[in-house]
Amino acid sequence: MILDGKKMAETITGITKEEIEKNNYKITLALILVGENPASEIYVRNKNIACQKVGIEVKNYRLSEDTEESELLKIIDECNKDASINGILVQMPLPRHMDEEKVINTIDPNKDVDGLTVVNQGKLMGGLPTIPSATPKGVITLLKRNNIEIEGKHVVIVGRSILVGKPLALLFLQNNATVTICHSRTKNLKEMTKQADIMVAAIGKPKFFTADMIKEGAVVVDVGINRVDGHICGDVDFDEVSKIASFITPVPKGVGPMTIASLLENIVDCYKMQNK
Numbered sequence: 001m002i003l004d005g006k007k008m009a010e011t012i013t014g015i016t017k018e019e020i021e022k023n024n025y026k027i028t029l030a031l032i033l034v035g036e037n038p039a040s041e042i043y044v045r046n047k048n049i050a051c052q053k054v055g056i057e058v059k060n061y062r063l064s065e066d067t068e069e070s071e072l073l074k075i076i077d078e079c080n081k082d083a084s085i086n087g088i089l090v091q092m093p094l095p096r097h098m099d100e101e102k103v104i105n106t107i108d109p110n111k112d113v114d115g116l117t118v119v120n121q122g123k124l125m126g127g128l129p130t131i132p133s134a135t136p137k138g139v140i141t142l143l144k145r146n147n148i149e150i151e152g153k154h155v156v157i158v159g160r161s162i163l164v165g166k167p168l169a170l171l172f173l174q175n176n177a178t179v180t181i182c183h184s185r186t187k188n189l190k191e192m193t194k195q196a197d198i199m200v201a202a203i204g205k206p207k208f209f210t211a212d213m214i215k216e217g218a219v220v221v222d223v224g225i226n227r228v229d230g231h232i233c234g235d236v237d238f239d240e241v242s243k244i245a246s247f248i249t250p251v252p253k254g255v256g257p258m259t260i261a262s263l264l265e266n267i268v269d270c271y272k273m274q275n276k
């Protein structure tokens, strides 16, 4: 069965919109884009559209590729201090001359809608209430809302980035799964993925995961977004793997829309934290 992330995201976005309207929340997101990376331009445009749909105002900052890091840090600092701004998102990747970690950790953790500051990552590690990054949150929501059991399942995540793999592993652990994390140095990857009740692909390699790497009846979550010959595909060979998986997310219309829906939830959560 196909896990329709687009439809689920529409449901969740509808709930978010209703909450904002019902409570008359006045929420503003600062959205900062440095440079002219075409993929980032698309992501920023989509985030603008999504915010507009639910009534979140966006203050866009467009900075040129050669902007000094100090200039970016100054803008973040101003947004941190500005009480009318409830969330700050710096679109990644940043130009090479900038230190991403330093930039991320300049964001006030209470306005960190991407959940990437060490403070919010640390809270996630400690099992404390926090803003988890949007993609892992979206994956868990998609599974839970489709009544897919997580507790006691063996989850194999391939990919260990701070954006996807690591926080997702922690969220699965919080939900009582048994978690294995694999990466580029994992030996016998196929032996690992074959054991998965729930297999998460997050490596950024088009159609890498073929049917022989997946257990019959497994749930397959494809986080990957790859552009091949003008088309978007995931890390999983969908045509083959969908024949043996019990559930599978498509690309597009799978995890991508869930990420945006979860980001909107995170922005509202930041607003609520600031206005307790």
Ligand SMILES: NC(=O)c1ccc[n+]([C@@H]2O[C@H](COP(=O)([O-])OP(=O)(O)OC[C@H]3O[C@@H](n4cnc5c(N)ncnc54)[C@H](OP(=O)(O)O)[C@@H]3O)[C@@H](O)[C@H]2O)c1
Pocket: 135, 158, 159, 160, 161, 162, 163, 164, 165, 182, 183, 184, 185, 186, 189, 202, 203, 204, 205, 223, 224, 225, 226, 255, 256, 257, 259
């Ligand atoms: N759907 C969404 O909303 C969404 C959101 C974020 C990202 N994405 C997509 O998800 C993918 C992963 O993103 P990311 O930011 O996590 O990427 P990343 O930072 O590049 O991390 C990729 C991870 O995959 C591992 N890896 C790479 N090649 C491998 C191989 N052949 N075998 C096993 N592991 C391998 C790497 O291992 P090492 O650590 O050993 O290098 C690394 O941990 C990308 O396609 C990205 O576009 C989608």
